[in-house]
Amino acid sequence: MISASAVNLARRCLRRAAFKYGSDVVPEPEPESDAIRTGKDGHAILEAYQKEGWSPPQTPLGDLCRKGLPWLPHPGQATAEGLFNVTISGVPYLGYMDLETDNARVFPGTTTLDGCIPGVIDYKFSKDPERYGILTPADFLRDPQALLYAAYTFAKYGTSVVFLRWLKFRTQGKPKIFPVDALLTRQEVVRAFGKVVHPAATALVHIRTKNNDPNSFAPNFEACHDFGRPCPYLGQCDTRSDRGMTLLDEMRALVGPGVAEAAQGPQAINPPVELTKPPTTTHVHYPLRIILEELGSALTRAAARV
Numbered sequence: 001m002i003s004a005s006a007v008n009l010a011r012r013c014l015r016r017a018a019f020k021y022g023s024d025v026v027p028e029p030e031p032e033s034d035a036i037r038t039g040k041d042g043h044a045i046l047e048a049y050q051k052e053g054w055s056p057p058q059t060p061l062g063d064l065c066r067k068g069l070p071w072l073p074h075p076g077q078a079t080a081e082g083l084f085n086v087t088i089s090g091v092p093y094l095g096y097m098d099l100e101t102d103n104a105r106v107f108p109g110t111t112t113l114d115g116c117i118p119g120v121i122d123y124k125f126s127k128d129p130e131r132y133g134i135l136t137p138a139d140f141l142r143d144p145q146a147l148l149y150a151a152y153t154f155a156k157y158g159t160s161v162v163f164l165r166w167l168k169f170r171t172q173g174k175p176k177i178f179p180v181d182a183l184l185t186r187q188e189v190v191r192a193f194g195k196v197v198h199p200a201a202t203a204l205v206h207i208r209t210k211n212n213d214p215n216s217f218a219p220n221f222e223a224c225h226d227f228g229r230p231c232p233y234l235g236q237c238d239t240r241s242d243r244g245m246t247l248l249d250e251m252r253a254l255v256g257p258g259v260a261e262a263a264q265g266p267q268a269i270n271p272p273v274e275l276t277k278p279p280t281t282t283h284v285h286y287p288l289r290i291i292l293e294e295l296g297s298a299l300t301r302a303a304a305r306v
């Protein structure tokens with residue numbers, strides 16, 4: 001099963017993803033940061049509110065969560081922390097949604113939405129939410145997590161539009177909430193998914209199944225100290241094994257030209273993919289089987305070169 005965070009990691013450093021998902025190398029232990037702990041506690045407070053109706057506690061984090069309640073539905077109006085899995089173009093994905101509903105009109109501020117549109121809310125706890133992550137509606141189409149949630153929602157409900165709300169909580173300085181809303185169409189999500197998510201997810205499937213040496217994958221030395229912490233595979237990462245290939249070259253070698261550009265981010269153009277028909281189950285089929293075949297033959301050629 002592929003998660004949005006695995007896709008993010010593969011897009012950031014394919015080699016680190018290979019260490020994590022395709023090898024037995026034990027990573028250096030990573031102590032839980034204050035930011036991660038705050039995010040987990042904040043999610044737990046909001047989950048208890050949605051599922052049980054419990055008011056946020058009288059603590060600084062509880063007070064911050066309380067500030068977000070005007071953007072949330074009443075307890076019980078939406079499904080909280082639901083596990084989902086879906087297969088898209090042969091790749092199995094899974095994730096947890098903070099909140100989802102078949103009718104986004106239960107979300108405050110959405111009563112003008114036409115008809116019954118499904119909706120998803122995700123909580124983000126950040127020191128500087130005005131600077132990082134999704135800032136505008138257009139950013140949803142560049143974000144693997146948002147695209148996966150949207151694609152799953154289309155698969156589940158069979159609609160042509162989905163409403164997404166990223167509710168961002170500022171954890172440093174004066175407590176503040178930044179909601180970012182978007183109404184996305186099936187067509188734009190399908191196109192963006194094919195560029196942003198699918199190539200990296202396909203590479204992850206092969207990383208998991210082929211058992212290659214992680215050091216044979218492209219490194220990204222700019223990612224070695226992301227979030228101010230050393231990569232847990234720094235000790236095993238062979239810096240001499242950089243063959244001068246960029247991540248784009250590596251992905252191109254893996255999945256073929258045209259698809260690899262997605263590894264470099266949403267600004268790169270990739271042939272769009274289309275749904276052949278509206279899905280009625282949690283299985284979505286894009287005409288991308290050929291990519292898997294190209295990937296398989298590329299890996300065979302690579303193995304023959306070694």
Ligand code: SF4
Nearest residue numbers: 016219220224231237
């Ligand atoms: S040390 Fe740097 S290049 Fe090597 S796997 Fe980690 S992030 Fe990637």
